[in-house]
Amino acid sequence: MIKAEIITIGDEILFGQITDTNTQWISTELTKIGIRTTRKSSVGDNKADILQIFHEAQTRADVVLITGGLGPTKDDITKTTLCEYFGTELYINEDALAFITDFFAKRGREMTEINRMQAALPRNCTYVPNLWGTAPGMWFEHQGTVFISMPGVPFEMKNLMTHALLPKLQTHFQTPTIYHKMIRTVGLGESFLAERIEAWEDALPPHIKLAYLPHFGQVRLRLTATGNDLAQLQAETQAEVEKVLPLIEKHVFGYDDDELETVIGRLLKEHNATIATAESCTGGYVSHVITKVPGSSAYFVGGVVSYSNDVKINELGVKAETLAEHGAVSEQTVIEMAEGVRARLKTTFGISASGIAGPDGGTDDKPVGTIWIACAGPNGTKTRKLLLGKYREQNIQLTATFLLEVLRRQILG
Amino acid sequence: MIKAEIITIGDEILFGQITDTNTQWISTELTKIGIRTTRKSSVGDNKADILQIFHEAQTRADVVLITGGLGPTKDDITKTTLCEYFGTELYINEDALAFITDFFAKRGREMTEINRMQAALPRNCTYVPNLWGTAPGMWFEHQGTVFISMPGVPFEMKNLMTHALLPKLQTHFQTPTIYHKMIRTVGLGESFLAERIEAWEDALPPHIKLAYLPHFGQVRLRLTATGNDLAQLQAETQAEVEKVLPLIEKHVFGYDDDELETVIGRLLKEHNATIATAESCTGGYVSHVITKVPGSSAYFVGGVVSYSNDVKINELGVKAETLAEHGAVSEQTVIEMAEGVRARLKTTFGISASGIAGPDGGTDDKPVGTIWIACAGPNGTKTRKLLLGKYREQNIQLTATFLLEVLRRQILG
Numbered sequence: 001m002i003k004a005e006i007i008t009i010g011d012e013i014l015f016g017q018i019t020d021t022n023t024q025w026i027s028t029e030l031t032k033i034g035i036r037t038t039r040k041s042s043v044g045d046n047k048a049d050i051l052q053i054f055h056e057a058q059t060r061a062d063v064v065l066i067t068g069g070l071g072p073t074k075d076d077i078t079k080t081t082l083c084e085y086f087g088t089e090l091y092i093n094e095d096a097l098a099f100i101t102d103f104f105a106k107r108g109r110e111m112t113e114i115n116r117m118q119a120a121l122p123r124n125c126t127y128v129p130n131l132w133g134t135a136p137g138m139w140f141e142h143q144g145t146v147f148i149s150m151p152g153v154p155f156e157m158k159n160l161m162t163h164a165l166l167p168k169l170q171t172h173f174q175t176p177t178i179y180h181k182m183i184r185t186v187g188l189g190e191s192f193l194a195e196r197i198e199a200w201e202d203a204l205p206p207h208i209k210l211a212y213l214p215h216f217g218q219v220r221l222r223l224t225a226t227g228n229d230l231a232q233l234q235a236e237t238q239a240e241v242e243k244v245l246p247l248i249e250k251h252v253f254g255y256d257d258d259e260l261e262t263v264i265g266r267l268l269k270e271h272n273a274t275i276a277t278a279e280s281c282t283g284g285y286v287s288h289v290i291t292k293v294p295g296s297s298a299y300f301v302g303g304v305v306s307y308s309n310d311v312k313i314n315e316l317g318v319k320a321e322t323l324a325e326h327g328a329v330s331e332q333t334v335i336e337m338a339e340g341v342r343a344r345l346k347t348t349f350g351i352s353a354s355g356i357a358g359p360d361g362g363t364d365d366k367p368v369g370t371i372w373i374a375c376a377g378p379n380g381t382k383t384r385k386l387l388l389g390k391y392r393e394q395n396i397q398l399t400a401t402f403l404l405e406v407l408r409r410q411i412l413g
Numbered sequence: 414m415i416k417a418e419i420i421t422i423g424d425e426i427l428f429g430q431i432t433d434t435n436t437q438w439i440s441t442e443l444t445k446i447g448i449r450t451t452r453k454s455s456v457g458d459n460k461a462d463i464l465q466i467f468h469e470a471q472t473r474a475d476v477v478l479i480t481g482g483l484g485p486t487k488d489d490i491t492k493t494t495l496c497e498y499f500g501t502e503l504y505i506n507e508d509a510l511a512f513i514t515d516f517f518a519k520r521g522r523e524m525t526e527i528n529r530m531q532a533a534l535p536r537n538c539t540y541v542p543n544l545w546g547t548a549p550g551m552w553f554e555h556q557g558t559v560f561i562s563m564p565g566v567p568f569e570m571k572n573l574m575t576h577a578l579l580p581k582l583q584t585h586f587q588t589p590t591i592y593h594k595m596i597r598t599v600g601l602g603e604s605f606l607a608e609r610i611e612a613w614e615d616a617l618p619p620h621i622k623l624a625y626l627p628h629f630g631q632v633r634l635r636l637t638a639t640g641n642d643l644a645q646l647q648a649e650t651q652a653e654v655e656k657v658l659p660l661i662e663k664h665v666f667g668y669d670d671d672e673l674e675t676v677i678g679r680l681l682k683e684h685n686a687t688i689a690t691a692e693s694c695t696g697g698y699v700s701h702v703i704t705k706v707p708g709s710s711a712y713f714v715g716g717v718v719s720y721s722n723d724v725k726i727n728e729l730g731v732k733a734e735t736l737a738e739h740g741a742v743s744e745q746t747v748i749e750m751a752e753g754v755r756a757r758l759k760t761t762f763g764i765s766a767s768g769i770a771g772p773d774g775g776t777d778d779k780p781v782g783t784i785w786i787a788c789a790g791p792n793g794t795k796t797r798k799l800l801l802g803k804y805r806e807q808n809i810q811l812t813a814t815f816l817l818e819v820l821r822r823q824i825l826g
Contacts (some may be wrong), residue, residue: 008453013437013453014440014450014451014452014453015440015441015444015449015450016436016437016438016439016440016441016442016444016450017441017624017626019434019437020437021432023429023455024426024429024432024433025429026429027427027428027429028428028429028430029429030429031428031429036428037427037428037429038427038456038457038459038462039427039454039455039456039462039466040421040426040427040453040454040455041452041453041454041455042436042452042453042454043451043452044451049451049452053452056469180428182430189522190484191525191527191528192525194527195525195527211424211425211458212484213425213430213431214484214566215431220430222425222430224428277697277718279697279700282701283700283701283703283704283705283709283713284690284692284697284698284699284700284701284704284716284718285697285701285704285705286697287696287697287700287718288695288696288697288698288701288809290696291696291697291698291718291720292696292698292805292806292809294771294772294773294805295773296696296720297720297721300696300720301720301721301723301724302717302718302719302720302721302724302728303697303717303718304715304716304717304718304728305690305697305700305704305715305716305717305718306715307704307709307710307713307714307715308710308714308715308758310714310758310759311714311715311758314757315715315717315728315757315758344727344728345721345723345724345728346723358707359707360707360708387520387521389520391545391568392705392707393705394568396701396705
């Protein structure tokens with residue numbers, strides 16, 4: 001197994017001033033070519049700290065990927081520190097200089113001495129052209145470890161990796177094959193899921209590992225198979241998926257990159273069906289989740305956010321007696337909301353939610369977190385009562401997940 | 414200067430399958446209490462790697478903050494590895510067990526043996542109750558270094574830090590006094606803002622530092638004053654705020670933790686006013702932003718998400734001719750949407766958005782990112798055309814920010 005470490009250099013990440021999206025992307029891409037990230041580290045713009053992490057990483061890893069600290073300003077010291085680490089010096093690389101000169105000329109911008117110095121590279125490096133910016137990529141081989149230095153700008157780094165460095169890594173290391181399969185479940189907590197599939201998990205072959213990734217009412221089960229033959233790994237993993245599926249089938253909504261809202265979008269399109277929403281406590285969040293999917297206008301017609309009782313009555317046709325008798329947070333109300341929006345917007349399905357999102361507004365009878373949801377469709381209306389927690393945003397997000405899950409099952413019939 | 418290292422444990426972060434938002438948040442909060450993060454590391458669910466990073470961090474840092482690997486399932490090994498590192502063993506902590514038992518009882522859920530084992534803690538730890546989940550917080554002191562172990566679920570970790578661990582760190586390390594004041598602006602880009610306040614910034618006393626924190630159409634200006642006397646730092650910072658305010662007054666919507674939607678909520682309540690939304694391209698997101706504020710039912714009446722033209726016509730009263738003549742993405746349409754929802758839901762203000770969120774659907778005339786917004790109120794209807802970028806989610810979020818800002822100025826008159 002080829003081991004990689006990723007090192008991010010820069011005070012701005014260390015102090016929390018910018019979000020580091022690079023390391024997640026890099027490790028995902030390395031995984032795909034069978035290189036395992038074994039550590040990620042961030043250090044500041046400080047020579048001693050950078051030298052130390054270079055040294056540590058070299059003793060552990062086959063390849064060390066470094067981002068950041070290549071800008072033209074004084075606080076960017078990656079290049080001089082690489083020179084010190086490798087015991088070499090900077091020189092002007094003519095290919096890099098020609099590229100940078102051309103880069104500025106094409107944009108009609110003047111090139112300063114600071115820009116010219118971006119063509120200065122450590123003598124022991126292989127120059128990797130960065131066609132997307134002025135900080136070159138660099139490849140080093142040192143005492144059996146590959147060091148790669150890249151700019152921190154995500155757009156430049158990603159292009160450099162995709163078009164030059166990932167292929168170079170695949171050639172350099174003749175890597176074992178890793179295959180990942182993600183099973184995406186909803187509606188069953190991590191520990192209940194774990195108990196239900198315990199015997200299956202214990203019987204997994206040693207080269208297939210399982211991980212639980214829980215997130216807001218969903219749990220992703222990730223299978224990671226390591227070997228030499230991709231087709232064989234895929235077949236073995238698929239066999240395991242088929243063994244576990246009968247135990248949790250009702251809860252599996254998709255695989256790999258599937259999201260609940262994209263799966264629902266696909267299902268609605270397949271069934272030539274449309275959807276409308278009637279939201280009280282979720283306040284538009286369910287509509288937002290559905291419509292953040294590109295192309296959702298093919299099946300999402302619209303929705304009503306009915307915070308006040310008047311809006312429930314006038315815009316959704318909820319009966320005043322229903323509200324008076326059962327209250328806004330009741331099974332009867334969400335039924336009338338879902339059926340009302342479905343009739344009014346002429347859609348195949350209508351979904352609704354009404355509850356007490358919190359933090360205030362609870363009663364002994366209906367404490368904070370009491371939420372009713374409904375889905376009206378061609379085969380009738382299905383309801384569910386949720387008893388969630390005290391936290392407003394979490395209640396809103398969980399309600400959306402459970403409501404979309406009720407809808408998914410209704411579409412499947 | 415107290416030095417901190419942050420360690421994230423879990424294959425899912427190392428392999429890039431989930432986004433780590435914890436370390437950025439933790440380092441930002443540590444900075445606020447005067448603790449400097451000097452390194453961040455991620456390692457997998459692998460005992461040898463975890464032991465090694467614990468050892469390294471201890472030689473360098475005053476405090477080591479650890480997240481992740483505390484779940485109830487088999488792949489989470491942080492607790493047993495902590496035991497091995499400290500040379501101790503797990504025992505059932507009665508306080509932790511009582512809390513977990515109660516946690517499940519309150520939710521009417523059955524507690525499994527796996528859940529019970531979450532109350533098992535290393536003997537040398539101080540138990541820090543996690544009121545937001547079932548994985549306890551832990552505080553260790555070992556050879557002069559503080560080790561803190563927290564769950565990786567961001568919501569639980571943040572609450573645990575805010576309510577228990579940050580105060581405990583301040584007491585333990587007797588950190589210097591730091592006072593932060595945040596000025597929150599909207600509608601002026603970072604570089605324009607910087608030019609406008611350059612002279613003021615250059616004249617700041619050396620113990621007051623300024624940082625620009627841009628985020629989705631907003632820029633936060635963070636003043637950080639360091640010294641010994643809190644009252645004096647507050648007075649000095651306030652004097653600087655009063656100097657800069659006249660330069661940027663129109664763009665300042667609040668201070669510190671103020672969010673645009675909470676400020677608008679306060680303003681609406683003060684003016685005894687109500688609001689309704691009519692959303693096309695934002696798909697419910699504007700309503701969601703308004704209603705995620707606790708107590709928003711006092712001023713938010715409801716909204717219509719009008720994705721289809723039929724819904725615009727039937728539910729909002731947009732004229733068919735308007736749509737035919739100007740298109741759904743037009744000034745005339747957003748005016749009729751805002752005025753329509755205001756009349757129909759009988760509110761003081763009505764706000765609307767219609768545009769091409771992307772990634773598809775653009776034309777030469779109206780490229781992706783073309784979005785019209787409107788705010789109708791007692792003093793007429795104000796509109797604005799936005800020319801945003803290519804990215805759907807970003808366009809939706811920016812539109813919400815600009816629309817709320819138009820509303821804010823309309824309320825202020």
